[in-house]
Amino acid sequence: MVKDVITGAISLLKGMGVTIKAFFSPVVTVQYPKETINITPRFRGHTKLVADDENPDRTRCIVCGMCERNCPSNSIQVIGEKKEGEKKKTLTKYILNFTTCSQCGLCVESCPTDALAFSADYNPAAFNKDAFYYDLLAEFEKRKNR
Amino acid sequence: MCSLDNIIQAVGKEVIRLILGLIGVIVVVVVNALVLTWVERKVSGHMQRRIGPKEVGPYGLIQPFADGLKLLAKELLTPANVDKPLYYLAPVIVFIPVLVSFIVIPFDGFLQVKDINVGILVILAFSSLSVLSILTAGWGSNNKYSLIGATRSVAQNIAYEIPLLLSLLPVIFMANSLSLRDIVEAQRQGWFVWRWQFFAFLIYFISATAETNRTPFDLPEAESELVAGFHTEYSGMRFALFFLAEYTNIFIASAIATTFFLGGYLGPILPGIVWFFIKTYFLVFVIMWFRWTFPRVRFDQLLNFSWKILIPVAFANLIVTGGMLKL
Amino acid sequence: MVKEIVEKIKESISSVEPQETPYELRGYHLFIEATKSNIVDIASFFKSSGFYLVDMCCVDYIDYLEIVYLFNNHSKVCRVKVALKLEPDKPSAPTISHIYNIAHWYEREIHEFFGILFDGHPFMTYLFLHDQIDFYPLRKKQIPVPEEDKRLLNSFNPEEQEDGFFLNLGPQHPSTHGVLRVVVKMNGEYILEAIPVLGYLHRMHEKMAENRTYQQFYPNAARMDYLGALNFNLGYVTTVEKLCGIEVPERAQYIRTITCELNRISSHLLWLGAFLADLGGLTPFLYTFDDREQILDILEAITGSRLTYSYFRFGGLFNDVDDGFEDGVKKFVNRLRSRFSMYERLVTGNVIFINRVKDIGVMDHTYPIRYGCSGPVIRSLGIPFDIRKHEPYAVYDRIDFKVAQGTNGDNMDRYLVRIQEMEISLDIIEKALKDMPSGPVKAEKLPKKLKPPKGDIYHTIESPRGELGVYIVSDESDIPYRMRWRVPSYSNLMTFPELARGTLIADAIATLGSYDLVIPEIDR
Numbered sequence: 001m002v003k004d005v006i007t008g009a010i011s012l013l014k015g016m017g018v019t020i021k022a023f024f025s026p027v028v029t030v031q032y033p034k035e036t037i038n039i040t041p042r043f044r045g046h047t048k049l050v051a052d053d054e055n056p057d058r059t060r061c062i063v064c065g066m067c068e069r070n071c072p073s074n075s076i077q078v079i080g081e082k083k084e085g086e087k088k089k090t091l092t093k094y095i096l097n098f099t100t101c102s103q104c105g106l107c108v109e110s111c112p113t114d115a116l117a118f119s120a121d122y123n124p125a126a127f128n129k130d131a132f133y134y135d136l137l138a139e140f141e142k143r144k145n146r
Numbered sequence: 147m148c149s150l151d152n153i154i155q156a157v158g159k160e161v162i163r164l165i166l167g168l169i170g171v172i173v174v175v176v177v178n179a180l181v182l183t184w185v186e187r188k189v190s191g192h193m194q195r196r197i198g199p200k201e202v203g204p205y206g207l208i209q210p211f212a213d214g215l216k217l218l219a220k221e222l223l224t225p226a227n228v229d230k231p232l233y234y235l236a237p238v239i240v241f242i243p244v245l246v247s248f249i250v251i252p253f254d255g256f257l258q259v260k261d262i263n264v265g266i267l268v269i270l271a272f273s274s275l276s277v278l279s280i281l282t283a284g285w286g287s288n289n290k291y292s293l294i295g296a297t298r299s300v301a302q303n304i305a306y307e308i309p310l311l312l313s314l315l316p317v318i319f320m321a322n323s324l325s326l327r328d329i330v331e332a333q334r335q336g337w338f339v340w341r342w343q344f345f346a347f348l349i350y351f352i353s354a355t356a357e358t359n360r361t362p363f364d365l366p367e368a369e370s371e372l373v374a375g376f377h378t379e380y381s382g383m384r385f386a387l388f389f390l391a392e393y394t395n396i397f398i399a400s401a402i403a404t405t406f407f408l409g410g411y412l413g414p415i416l417p418g419i420v421w422f423f424i425k426t427y428f429l430v431f432v433i434m435w436f437r438w439t440f441p442r443v444r445f446d447q448l449l450n451f452s453w454k455i456l457i458p459v460a461f462a463n464l465i466v467t468g469g470m471l472k473l
Numbered sequence: 474m475v476k477e478i479v480e481k482i483k484e485s486i487s488s489v490e491p492q493e494t495p496y497e498l499r500g501y502h503l504f505i506e507a508t509k510s511n512i513v514d515i516a517s518f519f520k521s522s523g524f525y526l527v528d529m530c531c532v533d534y535i536d537y538l539e540i541v542y543l544f545n546n547h548s549k550v551c552r553v554k555v556a557l558k559l560e561p562d563k564p565s566a567p568t569i570s571h572i573y574n575i576a577h578w579y580e581r582e583i584h585e586f587f588g589i590l591f592d593g594h595p596f597m598t599y600l601f602l603h604d605q606i607d608f609y610p611l612r613k614k615q616i617p618v619p620e621e622d623k624r625l626l627n628s629f630n631p632e633e634q635e636d637g638f639f640l641n642l643g644p645q646h647p648s649t650h651g652v653l654r655v656v657v658k659m660n661g662e663y664i665l666e667a668i669p670v671l672g673y674l675h676r677m678h679e680k681m682a683e684n685r686t687y688q689q690f691y692p693n694a695a696r697m698d699y700l701g702a703l704n705f706n707l708g709y710v711t712t713v714e715k716l717c718g719i720e721v722p723e724r725a726q727y728i729r730t731i732t733c734e735l736n737r738i739s740s741h742l743l744w745l746g747a748f749l750a751d752l753g754g755l756t757p758f759l760y761t762f763d764d765r766e767q768i769l770d771i772l773e774a775i776t777g778s779r780l781t782y783s784y785f786r787f788g789g790l791f792n793d794v795d796d797g798f799e800d801g802v803k804k805f806v807n808r809l810r811s812r813f814s815m816y817e818r819l820v821t822g823n824v825i826f827i828n829r830v831k832d833i834g835v836m837d838h839t840y841p842i843r844y845g846c847s848g849p850v851i852r853s854l855g856i857p858f859d860i861r862k863h864e865p866y867a868v869y870d871r872i873d874f875k876v877a878q879g880t881n882g883d884n885m886d887r888y889l890v891r892i893q894e895m896e897i898s899l900d901i902i903e904k905a906l907k908d909m910p911s912g913p914v915k916a917e918k919l920p921k922k923l924k925p926p927k928g929d930i931y932h933t934i935e936s937p938r939g940e941l942g943v944y945i946v947s948d949e950s951d952i953p954y955r956m957r958w959r960v961p962s963y964s965n966l967m968t969f970p971e972l973a974r975g976t977l978i979a980d981a982i983a984t985l986g987s988y989d990l991v992i993p994e995i996d997r
Contacts, residue, residue: 005455008824012440018819019193019439019756024707028763029196040770042795044777072689104783105791110921118777194759290640294662361753362825365979441827442753444979445662447828 006049044103045121046096049140050114060115063089067107067116073100076107094136099129166257171248175394180210182393185427186434191327193438219289220382225288228379232286237380237387240279243272244394251401252327254411254417265326266318270311273357276395277303280366280376283388287379295376297361298445299366305452306356306363312460313349316467317406330410337409342467345409347407349460354399358392361437365445400429474549475502481522483539486514494554500715500931501543501552509566512542512557516569516576519544519553522861525845526569527552528931528959529579531587532946535611537562538587541944543931543959547841547851547858552931565590574843574971575964584613585626588618592977598629601672601996610680629670631656637665642982644673650747650985651992655969657978664981668863669966676995680958687713687787687923690956695781697958698994700743702782703736703772704936705994710785711866712932712943716925717787719916725789727909730867732772732784732897734905738809739768740937744989748888749820750985752829757820764809771801787923788916802906806899813896821892827885834972834984836882845964848986849941853879853886860935872904884987891989922951938962938989960994 030037049059063080075097080089108116126132151156184199184207199206199323224233252258262268277300284296316319318324320341321332356363365377377388404410404425411418443451479491488511492504507515516526527543542555559566568591570577580591581600588609591597604627608615618626632638637658646652652673658666678693685693694709695702707729714721721729742765746758769779772865775794776784784791820826841851841858851858857876861869877893925947933942939961946955965988973981 009821011824013818014818015439015823016435019435022195022756022760023189023192025195027192027196028766031197031200040774040777042774042777042792051960070691072685093832102696102781102783103778104692105777106688106691109786109791194756195763196759290638294640364753439819440754440758440823441749441829441978443825444829444977446977 039120040122043118043120043122044105045119046098046103046134047107047116047122047136048103048119048143049091049094049136050117051140057144059091059137060113061091061094061098061111062113062115063091064112066110066112070106071109072104072106073097073102075100091137096134096136098124098132098134109120163360164259167249171245171259175244175248175390178397179390179393180214182387182396182430183210183213183431186228186393189431189434190438193435207453214386217383217386219410221383222382225379227288229286229288232282233379236279236283236286237384237391239282240276240388240391241421242279243275244391244398246272247398250326252330252405253422254412257419259283261325261327263323263325266314266324266329266453267395269398270307270314273395273398274303274307276357276391279391280307283380284376287376289379292376292378295378297444299376301445302356302359302363302365302448305449306456308352309349309452309456309460310353310357312457312464313346313353315464316346319464319467319471326405326410330405330412333409333412337407337412339407343407345459345463346467347403349456349463350403350407351432353452353456355433355436356452358395358399358433360396361435362440362443363448364437364442365448396430396433397426400426400433403429474546474551478503478522478551478553480696482515482518486511487947489515496552498715499554500712500933501554502889503551503553505553505555506556507542507555509557509559512555513567513569513572515555516542516572519814520572520842523842524551524553525842526573526575526579526752527845527933528942528944528957529576529583529957530944530955530957531583531589531611532929532955533587533611535561535613537561538589540583540589541564541929543942543944544571547856548756548980550863559589564588565592567592568594570594573710573845575845575967576919578963578967579952585609588612588616588622588732590622596629597625599626599672601675602626603672608675609687609871612959619623631658631886640900640978644670650990652996653966653985653986653990653992657973657981659978662977662979664973664976664978667970668692668979669969671848671992671996674993676997678997679958681922682953684952686951687925687953690953691786692781696993697997698936698938698960699780700740700991701736701785701937702780703733704934704941706785707867708932708934708936708941708943710787711934712930712945713787713923713925715932716928716930716945716947719788719919719925721789721916723910724793724912725914727905728790728794728914729785730869731902731905731909732775733867734902735768735772735802735899737780737937738895738898739765739897741989742768744937745820746814748986748989749826751982752826754826756819757816760812760815760819764812766971767801767805767808771798771805771924774801786915788919790914793914798908802902806903809895809899813892818890821889829983830884830888830987832881832883832885833976833980834884834887834987836968836972840882840968840971846939846968847961847964848935848937848989849877849887849890850939850965850968853890854875854882855991857879860933860940864930866934868905868908869901871908872901874901874904884983887987887989922950924949933959936961938991938994939965958994958997960997962988962992963995966995967988 028035049061052058052060063078065078068078077095079093080091082089108118154464156434187198199209202209202212247269250260250268281296284292317329317338320338321329323329359366377385380388404422408425411422413421475493482491482869489505494501496502503885505515524544524546527545529540529542538559538561540557540559544553544615545551557566566589568580570580578600580594581597584591584597584601585602586609604623608617640657640659642655642657644652654670654673656668656670657664667885678697681693694705698705707835742761746761749757771772772782773779775798776782836854838854840846841854841856847858855878857878859876862876874897877890877897879890891971927947927949929946930942931942931944933940940962942959944957945953948954969985972984
């Protein structure tokens, strides 16, 4: 009985030793937003359109609609038109409804021309829901002009 | 002529001293509560390898003021089915034992509001009132969780009052007096914790942790089981009063421990009051250290611990001390 | 084992004709057609032979309904499928809840999703749904719920019917069980009865599976159990691969094993923190999250997600691991090994913790068969039932590892089994990393639209919580006809009402924490 009490008391002191050691150790947290951490290159932010190698002014998208059909959440709308004199359709709007996107990567995988890639946007924030209906083509144009 | 001397003569030295003392006590209580909230959050943070508050002021020092302001500004919600007199009374009663106990604690040689010659008896008697306030809060809230928390707390407090008293008695025997000033003065030859009362110190400290409802004995506020125990239904300033009372209780328990076992305000070089605060805050730190290390004790194990381990050891200590003093 | 069972069952019940099925293709060894008159006898036969009820689900074949019972044995693998055909109009079947306790909940679930009445079932109320739903959800055609059935389903109202002190534990908890509500009838501090109420997180993944192609179901699997998401991914992917006969390259199998073990460790670490937060010690929660952070960083670097991974694909992986993977994993293994002694000092040896946890929530040896418990819950009783050893998948048959076991079946043993499992997982990771070959990570020539052959398959893997089973019925189209997920927390939680009777509420909460429940996977 006395032995139990003594071993019990020693176990409590050992536990206290662990916390006091942690008390004097450096913190392991990152003081976000004053410090930021590096985002890995494969991070699955929302998708973005990739520029064509030969013609950096255009995206690689050929408006086939594979991504739209494969998306499990029906979050993608691809709108294109056939301009005169060109063989393939050109993209006019690419709407991604990010509120229902589950970042599964099926659109990226199924694109036959590798026109989609994940972006590194890890902290999107807005005040209303409409801001998350991304138009990926408009963002591509903005990135081009920068 | 209303000069200062006339006023003092008219009213009486004692009364002036009492009024000044009470003002000082209220200041100490409030400042202490603010400081302790900050200290708790910082200590818990660093023990968990994170920084506590840091945004509000340098090192988060203004955080307690921000918290206090928020609690003051909150709407005082009264749930519909509460027992109104009891519900309103509970946060008020919880402060009475706290304020009374401060009157007899000797901060320094003469910094004591009133040296009542049965000082410790006053403190012990009034600290039992804190149980009443918890029970009033639990019953008056008309809420199952509060009721369970309150009943647990009553059983816990009653069980741990006895070892508390029994561990203080040997020191009273050795100092030959119930007055707190005399007990500190009797430690001039050596603190009681080294003079054979180490076990009494441990028993007192554990009982004090249980009396103030701190982990590992915080069943009345067991978060994962009962939402928030007896103060579930309280919000805003009423909750702040419970909170303040808890921190002040911790301070008082540590202050009595320093007075009885660690020599009170005695110490070389630095003025007495500084030593008193160093010793008291060290014990407060140890109480916080307990909270962030240990899980909760189960209710029947808590009662078993008190009745089957603490009380026999306290009794044995008392008998041995009494025997040694007689011989 | 299979031959023995065939002989014995032909002896005891003359009207059955068991057929042997190819295990590699179907996932079960025997198939028995039952009728309403002999299903109860068959169930009693299996109970007396030491088989447990793995799963009980229903498939709507429009012309008829088929209830599928799956049985298995803890000591020797012998999976049996028993099928009971019912007429689609006002179907009813005899209950087996007096034989197997777990059938109590399975039958409630089948009743509210398909409308099958079970004669003799004591408590046919809603399990997941609520009374605003007017059609039986999982039927292929819209069949409305008749009024008397709605009244029967809605008849759970303990506070109005009985006299007693009822307390609700949940559905919001300060610790991460998930959204579980337990209605507890108390007498002072003692629990007289505990009834779990589910359905707060029901998202109907099984119906979603019937409206999506096989590829489009990837994200759903991870969201069912978000703490062991890679294991659920693996379960789904290996089931479909077995059904279609797709071969997975070696390197992909090794990477699958390593990432699943990493996921197991991260799930157990989170459980450790949450268990202690339940008991009142809030500090170890932060320490385990610190350890878990490294795993999440490694997995983020290869998959791109931190919690709900959809990394595996049919025939391999989404992409290969990156360069920092091996070093990261080795550093992590070394670091975690050095942290175990800290946990030993802070938690395992702590006398307050031991008193809260030892000899509490003791399961006896009849529980595994009556309820079908699996995972650390059954291993803590001393029964070495681990799917990774009994029916190996991925590369577990090539790696030598121990199976963690306990002795008593109390909370302390469940805790120790999980700690040991973490250490064993570290060993598995090290060995797999050493043996990992180079090569492709995707199978070649997969069809764009995957159309599995006609038939059904049942495949199990060992998730951090126990035996996860996926039952897919395919009708040669690219959309599954029926997908059923057998989740381990379901059968583990069912033991709670019996264990909690007569205990203190603090003990009941400690027991609930020691099961490692994730309610989203129960509610699917």
